[in-house]
Amino acid sequence: MRLRGPRxxxxxxxxxxxxxxxxxxxxxxxxxxxxxxxxxQLPGAASAVAAPTAPKPAVQSAAFGADAIDxxxxxxxTLDGIFRRLKLDLSDLALLRALPGLKARLDSxxxxxxxxxxHRDSSLVGLERRLNDTQTLKVTREHDQLQxxxxxxxxxSRVRTxxxxxxxxxxxxxxxxxxxxxxxxxLADIFRWDIDFVLDIQPGDSFVxxxxxxxxxxxxxxxxxxLAASFINHGHEYLAVRYVDPDGGIxxxxxxxxxxxxxxxxxxxxxxxxxxxxxxARRHPILNxxxxxxxxxxxAPMGTPVEAAGDGRIRFxxxxxxxxxxxxxxxxxxxxxxxxxxSRFAKGTHVGAHVTQGTVIAYVGMTGLATGPHLHYxxxxxxxxxxxxxxxxxxxxPIDARWRDDFVAHSTPLLGTLVAPLGPALVAR
Numbered sequence: 001m002r003l004r005g006p007r008x009x010x011x012x013x014x015x016x017x018x019x020x021x022x023x024x025x026x027x028x029x030x031x032x033x034x035x036x037x038x039x040x041q042l043p044g045a046a047s048a049v050a051a052p053t054a055p056k057p058a059v060q061s062a063a064f065g066a067d068a069i070d071x072x073x074x075x076x077x078t079l080d081g082i083f084r085r086l087k088l089d090l091s092d093l094a095l096l097r098a099l100p101g102l103k104a105r106l107d108s109x110x111x112x113x114x115x116x117x118x119h120r121d122s123s124l125v126g127l128e129r130r131l132n133d134t135q136t137l138k139v140t141r142e143h144d145q146l147q148x149x150x151x152x153x154x155x156x157s158r159v160r161t162x163x164x165x166x167x168x169x170x171x172x173x174x175x176x177x178x179x180x181x182x183x184x185x186x187l188a189d190i191f192r193w194d195i196d197f198v199l200d201i202q203p204g205d206s207f208v209x210x211x212x213x214x215x216x217x218x219x220x221x222x223x224x225x226x227l228a229a230s231f232i233n234h235g236h237e238y239l240a241v242r243y244v245d246p247d248g249g250i251x252x253x254x255x256x257x258x259x260x261x262x263x264x265x266x267x268x269x270x271x272x273x274x275x276x277x278x279x280x281a282r283r284h285p286i287l288n289x290x291x292x293x294x295x296x297x298x299x300a301p302m303g304t305p306v307e308a309a310g311d312g313r314i315r316f317x318x319x320x321x322x323x324x325x326x327x328x329x330x331x332x333x334x335x336x337x338x339x340x341x342x343s344r345f346a347k348g349t350h351v352g353a354h355v356t357q358g359t360v361i362a363y364v365g366m367t368g369l370a371t372g373p374h375l376h377y378x379x380x381x382x383x384x385x386x387x388x389x390x391x392x393x394x395x396x397x398p399i400d401a402r403w404r405d406d407f408v409a410h411s412t413p414l415l416g417t418l419v420a421p422l423g424p425a426l427v428a429r
Contacts (some may be wrong), residue, residue, distance in 0.1 A: 180222075
């Protein structure tokens, strides 16, 4: 949405940065703290159970002769399967799973994650698993007992603002400015209802983005959410600000509270190029006849997911002439969207089903009269075909009136971070 009227230049960059830091600051990184420690006595050990103590690293708990191994979890892997592959004592695993609160933390393995195990022959000496970005499970053997602890290592949040001009691509410009792909993806997602990042981006376009970065123990971990952004495309400026409402909903709005999201997507598929535009006098590539092309053809690899362009009800899903496999969705306001040449339908795609914007309804194919895999997409209003690339799309719901004052209070300092700092000479005046 293009901002009309005076630009938001009323805040000095320094005061804005301070306000933002106060708004979104998270606890600083601290020394890891144990918040849960428990132990179990092993068979044959003394009856007295030692008081729980903070665990030592597994390699320190292991005596000479112990071996350490890193295991990358495979698809459908279980800890039971891993113990069997390594020929570890399954009774140790049973004792671990019996510890309070530990069973769920051991059973929810994720493909690709790394487990660090230390063992002596078949006996488990130590195990370490990263549960998430801030918690690590550590198991050690101490005095013939297995002890399990979850260490809390909080993240530090830092706010950063970058500015860049696009020479070739958005991703390259974001990377050159010092951010990462996740921020580029978020930018494209925020502005995708106004800007086609495949067709509309050109050299000379520019952006400013304020976002969070997360650090742990002083080391960069990942980019966090975009807090505010400005994007200039073809000379038009678009502004967006992130707002978390009192109900916990997270959305992006224009400075005056209009949703960045529109009621419909311009392109309901991740396409590689437009293979055929909206054209009332196109020569059909198969029929070799002049026949109006009343939609847009988005070329994409076979099987690419196709999304519902907006909320609605499926009125047709099946085979229909030159469309091949096709889905038709009824929306409010007399709007109908059509998706043709599909290879197959997604689960739940049937007549009468209600869908929301972004729901995968089918997959790209080349059924019907098609020379290659692509999505044929139509947008009709009261039976009249409209060009999906240029038709004015209805807005989504604006900010709730109950939260407008809170929205203004939170968004004003964030938008202020997008303003370029004043030079020394200007400040002196």
